Amino acid sequence: MKYQVDKNGFYGEFGGAYVPEILYxxxxxxxxxxxxxxxxxxxxxxxxxxLKDYVGRPSPLYFASRMSEKYGCQLYLKREDLNHTGAHxxxxxxxxxxxxxxxxxxxxxxxxxxxxxxxxxxxxxxxxxxxxxxxxxxxxxxxxxxxxxxxxxxxxxxxxxxxxxxxxxxxxxxxxxxxxxxxxxxxxxxxxxxxxxxxxxxxARMQSVISEEIKWQLEEKIGRDYPDYLIACIGGGSNAAGTIYHYMDDERVKIVLAEAGGHGWQTDHTAATIHKGTTGILHGAKMLVMQNEDGQIEEAFTISAGLDYPGVGPMHCNMAKQGRTQILAINDDEAIRGGYELTRMEGIIPAIESAHAIAALEKMKFKKDDVVVLTVSGRGDKDVETYLKNKEMAGEYGNF
Structure with missing residues (x-):
């Protein structure tokens, strides 16, 4: 299991436990x-x-037929938004x-x-x-x-x-x-x-139930237990970790993660840590963080409160560094448009976090029979005001 944590708590060079003495x-x-x-x-x-009786698992794996047609692939949505409390x-x-x-x-x-x-x-x-x-x-x-x-x-x-x-x-x-x-x-x-x-x-272990279910749900639907692509949004990285956990070492599966570009990852208004970050220590672990040359943490910026973090979990830092994952930076306007698109095309209002993953589809090229599993990590009730305030970013979907 080359992407798993080692006995000292490290994923490659990332991880560890850097804590104040009082917490040791x-x-x-x-x-x-x-x-x-x-x-x-x-x-x-x-x-x-x-998980079964209280949370309502397994969460459905839903074939999104209209969006599959639009993006030229077989798109399945892992519906974590349907869990009790509305997210993974x-x-x-x-x-x-x-x-x-x-x-x-x-x-x-x-x-x-x-x-x-x-x-x-x-x-x-x-x-x-x-x-x-x-x-x-x-x-x-x-x-x-x-x-x-x-x-x-x-x-x-x-x-x-x-x-x-x-x-x-x-x-x-x-x-x-x-x-x-x-x-x-x-x-x-x-x-x-x-x-x-x-x-x-x-x-990651607690969230791994997501990919555990994806395996048997795909087997049931298409007769094989792995997709060609897995897509999820990433901030700290928990829904992404759960989505990919049982596929990390399966090289047949391409992993694409969408981080929050804010106004653009090259600007000062971004939360795209994997694009922009350098190795540092934040909140007890060594990871990629957005920092200045003196090591002071820079502020993250994105329309999405759940992705607004200037670091990213060590497991993901290591996988990105090894080239196992492809990381796309999705800007605010692209995420808003993605959220509206899923709403209009499949009748599902996603959290703005999840809308970043939806927006990644536009940046990818698929073959007709590619099986794509995308995790809708949360529902959009909490974000309706933000969607409405920014509907001019939604292009043709913003006219109502």
């Missing part, structure tokens, strides 16, 4: 315990039972809350950008009767107001973070600060394939 014992404890817990039959049974994030929070319980933790913290991970964390805390606090950049609190209210309804305390540009990266920093103050009773449910080892591996 907590992180070490998690490293030593997580596999032993999540690989037990008891854990697996409880996890899969909740719940797959991971269910697993991590079970882990937290088995480790005897009583308080949960999380960071969130678009609010989907925050909602998913608040949801599982309500389910398990645990105290939940969510850190969210003040900019995102404003642009994802509905999700903030959902979190509060679920009983979570939401802390608006007013440092930096008040988005996802700042929320992560604040969550880590809080964790430093409460290391013994607090479990930090990280929402993406980032953070110190073992989080990138833990989150």
């Amino acid at each position: 014992a907590t992180v070490k404890n998690l490293q030593e315990q997580y596999l032993g817990i999540i690989e037990t039959e008891e854990f697996k049974q409880e996890y899969h039972q909740l 994030k719940i797959n991971n929070t269910i697993g991590q809350i079970l882990l937290a319980k088995k480790m005897g933790k009583t308080r949960i913290i999380a960071e969130t950008g678009a609010g989907q991970h925050g909602v998913a964390t608040a949801t599982v805390c309500a389910l398990m009767g645990m105290k939940c606090e969510v850190f969210m950049g003040a900019t995102d609190v404003e642009r994802q107001h509905t999700n903030v209210e959902r979190m509060k309804m679920l009983g979570a305390e939401v802390h608006p973070v007013r440092t930096g540009n008040m988005t996802l990266s700042d929320a992560c920093s604040e969550a880590i600060r809080d964790w430093c103050c409460h290391p013994s009773d607090t479990f930090y449910i990280v929402g993406s394939t980032m953070g110190p080892h073992p989080y990138p591996d833990l989150v």
